[in-house]
Amino acid sequence: MQIEVDDLSRPAIHALLEEHLRNMREISPPESVHALDLSKLRSPDITFWTVWEGEQLIGCGALKELDSLHGEIKSMRTPEALRRKGAGRAMLVHILEQAKARGYERLSLETGSFDAFKPARQLYESVGFVYCGPFGTYGEDPNSMFMTLRL
Secondary structure (H helix, E strand, O other), rough: OOEOOOOOOHHHHHHHHHHHHHHHHHOOOHOOOOOOHHHHHHHOOOOEEEEEEEEEEEEEEEEEEEEEEEEEEEEEOHHHHOOOOOHHHHHHHHHHHHHOOOOHHHHHHEEOHHHHHHHHHHHHHHHEEEEEEOOOOOOOOEEEEEEEEEO
8 A cells, every 4th residue: 555645637536525515515414514525625724645556546634724733534435445445544543653743742534424434433442532612713514513633
């Protein structure tokens, strides 16, 4: 597995992000979809990475700087057909390392409250994330769960 900073220009990542957005819209009500599209992922406060196995894209993830001590995980995704290969965990470990290297004291994320999000929540719990209230610009939402990790 190789993880690299991605400029979001390749068709494979476009397809994966389209799958991600489509899936989020199928599962969650519109007001509870917080997934970012290509234009928002190109924001200067976001670093986006992809995970490759040879020529095959097997995952992605992003780190958004909320402030100099706090980051947010965004756009963690593995293609539905390629799950359970370790790409999600590898990306999560990479983001944790990057957050620590930046000097962040805390890393947070928003994920869904539905059963479809349970595997993601279990992945985050496995590295120490705990549930918390809304952070940043998020508000209370019964369809969202918020998690944080002190680094």
